[in-house]
Structure formats: C-alpha cells, structure tokens
Amino acid sequence: MFEYAPAPESRAIVDIRSSYGLFIDGQFTEGTGGRKTVNPATEEVLAEVTEAGETDVDAAVAAARRAYDEVWEPMRGAERAKYLYRIARIVQERARELAVLETLDNGKPIRESRDVDVPLVAAHFFYYAGWADKLRHAGFGPQPRPIGVAGQVIPWNFPLLMLAWKIAPALACGNTVVLKPAETTPLTALAFAEICQQADLPPGVVNIVTGGGDTGRLLVEHPDVDKVAFTGSTEVGRQIAKSVAGTRKRVTLELGGKAANIVFDDAPIDQAVEGIVNGIFFNQGHVCCAGSRLLVQESVAEELLDSLKRRMARLRVGDPLDKNTDIGAINSAAQLDRIRELSAAGDEEGAQRWSPPCELPERGFWFAPTIFTGVTQAHRIAREEIFGPVLSVLTFRTPAEAVEKANNTPYGLSAGVWSEKGSRILRIADQLRAGVVWANTFNKFDPTAPFGGYKESGYGREGGRQGLEAYLAH
Structure with a gap:
C-alpha cells in the first residue's frame, strides 16, 4: 500500500513558558504553579498553570465590573467592533502558532487545528464584530442593552474555538468577560490573553482565570456575575443550573450529545x-x-x-x-x-x-x-x-x-x-x-448559523443572530 512519508509541523514557532499566571485587568499575574498541563500524545509536561482561588476570581470579576461600568458598556458599538476586528486579524496573523499550540495541548491533529479550529475562531470574531453596531436590528427589541459581567466556562475538546463562541458575542453586545478554560487545555486561552494585549483591548474587558472544577464553581456562583455560559458535560450542567436557580443570573448550557x-x-x-x-x-x-x-x-x-x-x-x-x-x-x-x-x-x-x-x-x-x-x-x-x-x-x-x-x-x-x-x-x-x-453532510459549522440542543443537551443558542440573545437584556 502507498505510504506517506512523515510531514511533521515544527514546534519552533511556539514559545511555551515554563509557568503561567492569571490574566486579570489587562495584566498577567505571577505564576504560582499548582497544576501541570501535558501533551497527551507524549505525556510531556508543557507548562505549570496557576490554580485560581477565591481571591483571584474576586479580583477578575471586580476588574470586569470596572471595565463594564467605565469603558466597555458606554462605548459606541462601532468602536467595540474595531477591537473585535483587530482580534480577528491578529488571530489570522498568528494562526500557525495557535494551531501548533492547540495540537500540543489538546492532542488533535494539526490539520484540524490549522484548517478548522483557528479559521473558525477568526471567523467568529469577524462575524460578531459586524453585529456590534447593529444590535437594534437583531430582533431583540429597539434598545437592547448588555447584561453585565459574563462568567464563561469552556471544555477541552475545542479550547480556542469554544473561547471564540463565548467571548465574541459577549463583547459585541457590550458585556465584559471572565473566562475559565478547561484544566487540561489552558494554553491557547492564555495565548488569547496576549492577543487581547496586542489588540490594546481595554484592561478588564477580558479576564482569564485557570484552574479546575473548584475555580469554575467559584466563578459560576460569584454574586457579581450576571450571565453564566457553560459548555461541557450534562452532569456539570445540572450542577450549574441548580446553583444559579433562584438568582437573577442568566444562563446558557451547551451539554452532551448522542447524535x-x-x-x-x-x-x-x-x-x-x-x-x-x-x-x-x-x-x-x-x-x-x-x-x-x-x-x-x-x-x-x-x-x-x-x-x-x-x-x-x-x-x-x-x-x-x-x-x-x-x-x-x-x-x-x-x-x-x-x-x-x-x-x-x-x-x-x-x-x-x-x-x-x-x-x-x-x-x-x-x-x-x-x-x-x-x-x-x-x-x-x-x-x-x-x-x-x-x-x-x-x-x-x-x-x-x-x-x-x-x-x-x-x-x-x-x-x-x-x-x-x-x-x-x-x-x-x-x-x-x-x-x-x-x-448529506456532518460536522459543518459556520459563525452565522445557530448551534444548541434540546433536553439534556442544554438550552440556549450560540452562533448566528440567535447567539446575541443570551448576552442582551431586552
């Protein structure tokens, strides 16, 4: 049978630090270690990552609240759009680096990271940048307003793409964000924090806190978080639904499937x-x-x-x-x-x-x-x-x-x-x-098309015009 010669992608394009801190109020904190992230293909330790505790989550939510009140919510939609367009272009410029980093940390083939994940990340930011100054025409009332601070928890299967699904519509609608990446795949979220700095995004608009389930629980249950967005297992989704029941928090859940x-x-x-x-x-x-x-x-x-x-x-x-x-x-x-x-x-x-x-x-x-x-x-x-x-x-x-x-x-x-x-x-x-x-196809995704489920697969939609609704008070 015809055999292909190996065609390895170079690791040299990626510079992984030995340890990472948290990204709060536009700056990285000192890394305190505590959790290792490994390459699943080799079991090699890639980096040590900080386990965010209660004071860290408090600081991140406070930074997001300040940015929301003082900068991001008062900003005109057309100005917010410029930041989203800038982020999208930087993602494209750093596409090869992000694809290699995703493959190292997640284990997925480089062809998928390069040809599917990263292009869709850029596409989501471009798409929602276009909505930022058109929210009155989205069909959610004549004067739609942002909700406030969004606490977002994402899974390990599409780390950077799930980040884009969450952050792009939230920012386009005028909300600020505290995001917790999955404990096994934090590296592209931390690279995205660098992209936020590179794009001169106002401090506090996006905050990244790393850690395990306890960190996620602290974020979801934080009293100053207005909106919870979660993608992950149905079991954890149930726990989140219980924890926010009876509060004023809005919540969307994208959970498991058996298609x-x-x-x-x-x-x-x-x-x-x-x-x-x-x-x-x-x-x-x-x-x-x-x-x-x-x-x-x-x-x-x-x-x-x-x-x-x-x-x-x-x-x-x-x-x-x-x-x-x-x-x-x-x-x-x-x-x-x-x-x-x-x-x-x-x-x-x-x-x-x-x-x-x-x-x-x-x-x-x-x-x-x-x-x-x-x-x-x-x-x-x-x-x-x-x-x-x-x-x-x-x-x-x-x-x-x-x-x-x-x-x-x-x-x-x-x-x-x-x-x-x-x-x-x-x-x-x-x-x-x-x-x-x-x-007559499968697994086709587009930022203009809504995605979400019924029954134990959760509720709410991400993507498309419908993906704006979860981040607007109307």
Whole structure:
C-alpha cells in the first residue's frame, strides 16, 4: 500500500513558558504553579498553570465590573467592533502558532487545528464584530442593552474555538468577560490573553482565570456575575443550573450529545461513508455533536459497513503534529479510561467490536478507531456519551423506525440525514428532536448559523443572530 512519508509541523514557532499566571485587568499575574498541563500524545509536561482561588476570581470579576461600568458598556458599538476586528486579524496573523499550540495541548491533529479550529475562531470574531453596531436590528427589541459581567466556562475538546463562541458575542453586545478554560487545555486561552494585549483591548474587558472544577464553581456562583455560559458535560450542567436557580443570573448550557447519523437506502454510499467517518472520528470523537450512533437502513447495511471498514483501514493514527495524521491522541488519561470502560461494556453486552489493524504509540493516550455492530437501544454504548472514536451501529427498516430510534435518547443536540431525496430529508429532519440537523453532510459549522440542543443537551443558542440573545437584556 502507498505510504506517506512523515510531514511533521515544527514546534519552533511556539514559545511555551515554563509557568503561567492569571490574566486579570489587562495584566498577567505571577505564576504560582499548582497544576501541570501535558501533551497527551507524549505525556510531556508543557507548562505549570496557576490554580485560581477565591481571591483571584474576586479580583477578575471586580476588574470586569470596572471595565463594564467605565469603558466597555458606554462605548459606541462601532468602536467595540474595531477591537473585535483587530482580534480577528491578529488571530489570522498568528494562526500557525495557535494551531501548533492547540495540537500540543489538546492532542488533535494539526490539520484540524490549522484548517478548522483557528479559521473558525477568526471567523467568529469577524462575524460578531459586524453585529456590534447593529444590535437594534437583531430582533431583540429597539434598545437592547448588555447584561453585565459574563462568567464563561469552556471544555477541552475545542479550547480556542469554544473561547471564540463565548467571548465574541459577549463583547459585541457590550458585556465584559471572565473566562475559565478547561484544566487540561489552558494554553491557547492564555495565548488569547496576549492577543487581547496586542489588540490594546481595554484592561478588564477580558479576564482569564485557570484552574479546575473548584475555580469554575467559584466563578459560576460569584454574586457579581450576571450571565453564566457553560459548555461541557450534562452532569456539570445540572450542577450549574441548580446553583444559579433562584438568582437573577442568566444562563446558557451547551451539554452532551448522542447524535444519530441516519443513512437511507438511496443515500450515496461513498459520500455517506465520508460523512460517517467525519462525524465520529473528527477530533478523536471528542465532539458533543459527534455522530456516535449510526442508523443504517437494513437493505444497505452490509454494503455500507464493508465500505466503512475499508475507509477506516486507511485512517492514520499517530503523531498529532504530523500533517498526514487523521486521528490524534485522546485528551487525557481520565478520558481514555472512560472510553475503555464503555467499550468494555459494549463487549460484555454482546455487541461485536471491530477496529482496523492499528499500531498505537507506546507513550501518550491512544485509542484505535472502533465500531460496534449488533447494538441494540438498550446497550450502554447506544445510550451514554462515550466522547471518543467509538461508533455504535444500529439498523432500521422504515423511516418511522429511524425517527423513533434517533429520538430514543435523553440528548438532543444534533443529527444527520443521508438520502438523495430532499423531500425525505426535510420530512425526517422536521421529526427529529435535535437542535442541528445536517443533510448529506456532518460536522459543518459556520459563525452565522445557530448551534444548541434540546433536553439534556442544554438550552440556549450560540452562533448566528440567535447567539446575541443570551448576552442582551431586552
């Protein structure tokens, strides 16, 4: 078989400090260590990162409040837009550096960081910069006002992109921000703090506090935070909803998913296989809207699975900095344990596991791309979010059965429908209880399109005009 020579991206473009402090009121504090962030592909320690405590969170929220009252809220929308445009351009200028840093800290392939994550980050800032002076025309009242200080907590699967999803609309609407990145992937958020300095963003408008779950809880429960935005697990989302209940805080939650990817017998098989692979193996399956349940019509199931296995045998697993790599490292040892536990449950419950021949590196956190066939709706692997490169395959006979199986989940974030008939796609999409439905594609994102879920996948929308609403009082 034709083999690619290694094509490694250089690490030299990235200058990682040995330790990082917090970014509060436009300045970095002295780093106090306390938490290490590692490269999941090698287990090498990249840097020590400060664990923010109560006084740190108090200082960050106070800085955000001052900036809101004195500078950012009184500023004209057109002036705020200039800062957002400037940030977007600096992200583009530093795109290669940010992509390498994201891959080192997160484990995702450099091709994804370079071609998907970082371009979308810039696009979100450009898009919301355009809204900053047009909020009266967004459909949320004639005199929409910002809410105040936003406390934002983001996950480790798309560290810089989730930051952009949160910060860009908040700033465009006139709010100030205290953001806590995930404990395993703080480095691009800290690089973004440098970008804020480079853009001459007024001090206190954006503050970055690093740490674990306790730091996030301190931020979410802080009495001077007006708006909470969280992306992460459903379990933590429930805790946040409880903690803000009965307060004046506005809250949006983007939580877990167990998306159905539905393939009908008239679907273009090769195109569908590419969509299935992208739906579950993109970013090692670390995607809340991953197409982790494949529902395929019985009459084409065998043909599709044969084609899918041939395609999976071509996937390259290995060094995330190699531009040929398709599947990188699992983000952490804890996440790898979770994937292994649920895969073992699939074995125990009688599903048939298949992975292509795959030589995994000796160091780091790795899991081969895997499919389970013979899966029923009662299996844990069909019901629980695995958040890894593991696909559960179920079959159906009729469109009604497909819809019933697709909706038989506590989640409702996304879905995919594959068919050559547009009328069938629209009819099925209308019956699916999912916030986003892709037609003959999967995992396509655009800053102009809203994203969010139903049921245990959370509430509120991010992206598009609809993404402004959570940051406006109207």
